[in-house]
Amino acid sequence: MSSPLQAFTNGIYKENPTFRLLLGMCPTMAASIAVSNGIGMGLAATFVLIGSNLIISLLRSVIPSEIRIPCYVVVIATFVTIVDLVMNAFLPQLHAVLGVFVPLIVVNCIILARAEAFASKNRPVSSIMDGLGMGLGFTLALAVLSAIREPLATGVIMAAADLGFNGIRLFPQRYAMAIVNQPVGGFITLGLAIGAVNLITAKKKKRSSDGAQGGAGK
Amino acid sequence: MKQLLVIMFSQALINNYMLSRILGTCPFIGVSQQFETATGMSLAVVFVMTMASVITWLVQHFILNPLGMAYLQTVSFILVIAALVQLIEMVIKKNSPGLYRALGIYLPLITTNCAVLGVAIINISSNYNLIESAVSGAAGGLGWGLAIMLFAAIRERQRLAPISEAMQGFPIALVTTGLLAMAFLGFSGFDVARFIGL
Numbered sequence: 148m149s150s151p152l153q154a155f156t157n158g159i160y161k162e163n164p165t166f167r168l169l170l171g172m173c174p175t176m177a178a179s180i181a182v183s184n185g186i187g188m189g190l191a192a193t194f195v196l197i198g199s200n201l202i203i204s205l206l207r208s209v210i211p212s213e214i215r216i217p218c219y220v221v222v223i224a225t226f227v228t229i230v231d232l233v234m235n236a237f238l239p240q241l242h243a244v245l246g247v248f249v250p251l252i253v254v255n256c257i258i259l260a261r262a263e264a265f266a267s268k269n270r271p272v273s274s275i276m277d278g279l280g281m282g283l284g285f286t287l288a289l290a291v292l293s294a295i296r297e298p299l300a301t302g303v304i305m306a307a308a309d310l311g312f313n314g315i316r317l318f319p320q321r322y323a324m325a326i327v328n329q330p331v332g333g334f335i336t337l338g339l340a341i342g343a344v345n346l347i348t349a350k351k352k353k354r355s356s357d358g359a360q361g362g363a364g365k
Numbered sequence: 366m367k368q369l370l371v372i373m374f375s376q377a378l379i380n381n382y383m384l385s386r387i388l389g390t391c392p393f394i395g396v397s398q399q400f401e402t403a404t405g406m407s408l409a410v411v412f413v414m415t416m417a418s419v420i421t422w423l424v425q426h427f428i429l430n431p432l433g434m435a436y437l438q439t440v441s442f443i444l445v446i447a448a449l450v451q452l453i454e455m456v457i458k459k460n461s462p463g464l465y466r467a468l469g470i471y472l473p474l475i476t477t478n479c480a481v482l483g484v485a486i487i488n489i490s491s492n493y494n495l496i497e498s499a500v501s502g503a504a505g506g507l508g509w510g511l512a513i514m515l516f517a518a519i520r521e522r523q524r525l526a527p528i529s530e531a532m533q534g535f536p537i538a539l540v541t542t543g544l545l546a547m548a549f550l551g552f553s554g555f556d557v558a559r560f561i562g563l
Binding site for chain 2: 169170172173176177216217220221224225227228231232247250251253254255256259326329330331332333334335337338339341342343345346349
């Protein structure tokens with residue numbers, strides 16, 4: 148059992164779903180072509196995570212363990228349908244760009260993984276905080292990746308069609324590399340980003356173990 | 366007939382589910398360590414994607430549309446696919462133990478393959494009829510299978526290469542997939558309809 152605050156901070160860095168747990172790769176690469184898409188997808192998944200974690204945590208003593216996966220899937224699909232309809236009504240251009248990936252939030256493994264690993268074993272408040280932390284960790288990862296890809300591909304950052312905002316131009320269009328917006332750019336950017344996070348973590352671990360050898364105990 | 370050929374090329378190569386639509390990454394990276402397991406997984410995916418395309422088309426056109434409940438698409442499709450995978454597993458286990466030994470361990474993994482739900486939704490939103498949906502599902506599965514088999518063959522070679530510690534495993538797999546996707550970009554300019562004279 149972890150405290151609500153621990154559950155919240157866990158998802159941001161230590162168990163960041165994208166960089167550390169390596170979950171939910173498809174939407175990560177598909178949605179990180181622009182900062183507004185990345186944040187939109189991240190917040191949609193956050194809403195679904197919080198809702199499904201709450202309901203599954205409340206029902207954890209009612210759901211029989213043999214059929215728990217179908218039960219979780221129904222709860223998750225319900226919240227995904229809510230997001231799908233709301234996004235279609237209020238952010239139609241974002242909905243059009245994300246396309247098939249909005250209904251596909253239902254098979255985003257982050258959500259089922261948190262239902263199984265956390266919400267089915269913890270109290271509602273902790274589960275909400277875990278959903279919020281994991282969701283924001285996912286959103287943060289998407290924002291970082293799309294902040295790398297969007298300017299490289301278009302020369303513009305933070306363009307948001309639904310809000311009528313054209314973005315900030317960093318360099319002229321003719322120097323932009325359109326291939327970064329293709330799946331190719333998604334795979335390579337994510338691969339290098341995970342490599343960079345691994346490198347930082349390894350350096351940190353090395354430093355702390357060096358420190359520990361000089362100091363006392365672990 | 367020519368229309369079916371266009372759908373086949375488009376689903377298998379031009380809009381390859383893995384390398385161009387980015388669907389089904391988890392099993393793509395997870396089950397591509399060896400060529401044989403990748404082949405088994407591909408067969409299972411082709412089978413399930415074809416079946417799922419047919420069944421979800423029937424659900425959409427004979428249950429959801431007449432009742433005016435198209436907004437329940439996501440909920441009903443994922444349940445139908447989960448049940449279908451379970452059913453296929455039971456039928457194969459009973460009727461053909463050989464096939465079960467080959468595909469058995471991959472089948473449960475397929476429910477989480479987003480290419481399966483993806484093909485169901487894409488078929489409906491492209492307004493395909495029943496035959497077109499079946500062809501689209503089979504071709505999509507074959508395209509995904511082609512990608513994972515190519516990738517597994519590359520990974521078997523890669524095991525001998527000296528790769529820096531931080532990039533080992535998942536990161537280098539993603540970068541390799543990126544290069545494979547770049548090769549498949551070559552198909553994107555291919556106008557099938559004009560090529561076969563439609």
